[in-house]
Amino acid sequence: DSGVTQTPKHLITATGQRVTLRCSPRSGDLSVYWYQQSLDQGLQFLIQYYNGEERAKGNILERFSAQQFPDLHSELNLSSLELGDSALYFCASSPPGGGYGYTFGSGTRLTVV
C-alpha cells in the first residue's frame, strides 16, 4: 500500500455520462497530481492542486475538472464522456517542498462504452 488511495478501482459507464474519481493523498502530503494513462499517449499530466488551490494545469479537457477539499482529498470530475476517455487515471501526491518525487495511487480504470 503506497498510502495514496484511489476509488473506485474500476468504472464502466456510457458515453455522455459524468463520473467522479476520488483520491486521498498520503498523510502529510499537500500536493495532489492527476495523470491520464492511455495506450497510445503514455502518461499525460492533467492538473495539480496544492493545499486546496490549483497550482498547475496540463492537457486537461474543458469537460474535465478537479478540486481539492480542506481535508486534502481530491476529486476529478469527467463529464460528457467519450469513448476516447477510456484510460487509467492516476493520482499522485508529494510532500511540502516537493520532496523531489511522487507517490502514486493504484489508479482508476475507466471504460466508456
Add this chain to the structure above:
Amino acid sequence: AQSVAQPEDQVNVAEGNPLTVKCTYSVSGNPYLFWYVQYPNRGLQFLLKYITGDNLVKGSYGFEAEFNKSQTSFHLKKPSALVSDSALYFCAVRPRMDSSYKLIFGSGTRLLVRP
C-alpha cells in the same frame, strides 16, 4: 518544449544478462531525474532519483542509473536481470525552477526478461 524521450518501446533481455533502458531529456537547467516502474494493473512505483552529486545513482531492486550531463541522458541499468523485472519503466524529469513540482514522463519502455 520540455520533453523526455525513451527511444525503445520494448527491451528484451535474457535472465542473468545486464540490462539498459535508455532515457534522454530536453529540459532547461539541471532537472531532477527519476525512474518509476509499473507492474500490470498497478500504479507507478518509485525506483530511484538523481538530485545532485555522484552521477551513478543506486535504487531499489538492484537498479542503478547513470546521469550524463553532456548527453542529457539518464539510462537505467541492472547488472543481472531477473524474470520478475519484466514491467513497464518510465523515466521522468522535474525542472528545478518549476514551482509546481510536476513531473514530465517519457512514453515508457516495456522490459521483457526471458528465462
